[in-house]
Amino acid sequence: MILILRSLVRGRFLLMTIGFGIIIAAVLVGSALLAGTPQATLGSKIIPSPSTAPAGPPQRYILAEGSSADDVADQLEELGIIRSAAQFKILASLLGLQNRLVSGVYTLQPGDSTISILRRITVVGEVVPTIRITFPEGLRIEEMAEIAQQAGFGPAEEFIAAAREVELPLTLGVGLPEGVGNEGYLFPDTYIVPLGSSAAELVALMAETLHLRFSADLREAAARQGLTPHEVLTLASIVEREVAIAEERAVVAGIFFNRLEAFDRLGADATVQYCIATDLSSVEAYGWWKPGSDLTLGDLDCDSPYNTRRYTGMPPGPIASPGLASIAAVVYAEDTQYYYYVVDTRANDNSHCFAVTFEEHDDPNRCEKINQ
Template structure:
């Protein structure tokens, strides 16, 4: 057989092999990882040992012919039944690594957020065991309180990324959104800084069970601030109670002073109490112009809003006391009470 015929046969076999299916064990998906510093040859040899690749020399030949052998990306890859050898090569050359996701939920506090991060197995944990201050130092903001500083969202990442990188992305997303939205705020709001708006947004986030009410709830709190009424919102009291909160809030809790007790202290609390989402931030910066000063839960997630204490008292009797008229703080004409 002439050299030309041999070469032709080899080339046909090479092309046929590229279009042939991979040999996946049990015809099931197979996951493998390319670590930093790994060569294509090492990857191919490992897969050949598992009988996934039958002709590794053809893989290496393709890498030389295309010049892409040095461009493979580190990360985790998944091979699916039915994939061809060429599909495998495209996966490597294009860096189509497995993407994982971590969702940070609106209304979570910093502790809840860090628990979610530290229990995400695919993340490298660099902040595990660190104090809140040390975590903020690790992301370059050691002089800031962590609460509310991170944007709730779903973050995509690859195996081996560390938690500090995720925290930086979430921090920058929140800082960027505030910077973008602050100049567009409504005129005359009682905030001196974007941080004060962030604090308000966190309260709105925790008080809102029905998304359509965010702007109205923000409007109520703005009205109370402007009239120098205390905000008197239970979520701030709960936050101030910390580990003492057992799922119930009692009258004595409302009377126990902490920096976050908006029943005993005027104005905004010193920091946010949770992670507000974009909608809550927008509500804090664009509240409804309303006469409402009070609201009470209807028990279904929505609220009844009132402009006067008398109307509010009647709503409390209807929705909270099941129609039974009895003594309670705002009913006793304490006009700085918000049930």
């Protein structure tokens, strides 16, 4: 691959090898140079002068899954790893690397050239060996740890320990009660990371990805409703476990807000399931989530602040990792008249029937009547 690029390098060619491709940057002194401005042009594009950030100690950088080249450029400039985000963006575009970013945890050296840093964090030439791992929505940390172990990230205990210790981005840590763990703060997604990544690096990437997906716009919309990120994630985790049908998520989120306002009680079976999973004999018999149809009266009385059948208000924190759809459903909950919902056993698709009063909800023929 040969690309002729207008550059500020006077009187010589700049030769850069990238994978199997060669870029020859030819010096073409234009009017911008003659005027002494620190830039040249390529067509209509402005090319910042080749420059590096001041040298400094190596910096740990987390490239979150789904990050754009613009996101990365801005973050690297803010960290002082590169001098110019604009230069990074243009070079990534010119070299066709903007869609070849590899998520992961990197140690980058301030003062290295932009080209060198691009080579580190993108797939160029030879394919970088990677591991692909998928975490479905609605899992506990222990379940995620089992998936990570099966994928080769070491014992499940290492993942669990890393999840407990991971440092959350400040914007997500707002409103996090003291003593509450990081359940719900690892974003469920498909991750492609460099081979040899540790469980701790994977966990850090998942927490950073949550920060990216639970965007500033969503956080601001939540704040306008008086909700902290922690409260949103807590409710979203319950919605994730309670609802399987996408279009029902915002309705159930609205029901939870109605219940909190009217009764100060959520009454969600998913929180009972989370509570009783502290009993390892229950986990051995039913897995981490005992089916709702098997819950007993004793289960419903499980003594934990996470049990919203027994305790008022919201639980101390999330019960699982919610996906983006459930987070958005809480932030943009439907203004509904309903207070109750129950699985429609006739439908065989885990959809629900909704009711305004407990009498409607308690009627054995409720779904037939409601849907008439």
